[in-house]
Amino acid sequence: MIASVHGAVRHVGLDHLVVEVGGVGLLVHTTPDTAAGAATGREITLETTLVVREESLTLFGFDTADAKAIFEQVQTVSGVGPRLALAMLSVHSPDDVRSALAQGDLVALTKVPGIGRKSAERLVLELKDKILAVGVGSGSTSPAATSGAEDAVHGQVREALQGLGWSAKQADTAMSAATSGEAPPADVAALLRAALRELGR
Template identity: 60%
Template sequence: MIASVAGRVGVVGLDHLVVEVGGVGLLVHTTPATAASARQGQEIRLSTSLVVREDSLTLYGFAEADEQATFELVQTVSGVGPRLALAMLAVLTPAQLHQAIAAEQVGVLTKVPGIGRKGAERLVLELRDKVGALAAARSADSGGTGERAPLVPAPAAWRAQVTEALVGLGWTAKQAESGVDKVAAQLGEEPEVAVALRAALRELGR
């Protein structure tokens, strides 16, 4: 089990980082917020979860311990895999997710792409008695990893990148494109990719 990685950031993507450790570049899938907080060349340390499949080894990284704990906890629910777990953390913070489960706020949980009413009710049923321990252990330290270097690609490029990231998180192409259109109307045609992605997540989570 790879519990953490520490090294230099070689590549910053919308939902992943490549962390260079001992001459090896490790692809680490993250939430958009974690990726946006990193910058190429900086030293970073992430708590990690390694997901093992017959044909793949996939590493997921988290800037905060409660993110990792929540990521692993929600996967104990039937039908929740790592991609859906990461999508939850892209839309809701651990605190918001814990609160929604504890308060049985099904409507909040269904804002996550891939979670319908039945899935949200299953999350509440199976996890409401467990989230209290995580909430009590939540760190007050934000654990930020620094500012990301500005990235302002051409208009068509940022639209494609943000749309691809949203589809990867579980929204349909039509939903993703609609969210991107709303962001363009708000921010203009040349926003930073990380800023645009966060705005699109807010729009789609309404």
């Protein structure tokens, strides 16, 4: 089991990183937020889970041990695999996932692409008494950037949101709402977080 990795980032994708460890480049699947916070050439440490399948070995990486614990715990529920678990952490913070499960918040859970009402009910039923709700993640939406770079930032965020299951129209509507305030987000990570909050309303 690969429990963590530390090394230089060799490639940054929308939902994955390549981290060089001992001369070997490891492909690590992450949330878009984690990927956006990384930079090529910089050192990074990620808590990881190795998912072993008959035909593949897939590494998933997280900023914190807390996110990794949630990722592993939600997969104890039938029908929840690593991709869906990662989608939950792409839409909600670990504390928000705990809160939704502890409080039976089906609306919050069904905001995750791939989770319908029945799946949300099953998650709550099986995990409500096993998970400790630490609190609800807060956050104020921060809004838009500048023109030339703005198009590039919006394009990357749109692609990330579509990768998570939303349509281009939903992504554009969320970004528009997220950038309507007075303090625009200056980078991909900030806009992505704001857009995800809008989609989670």
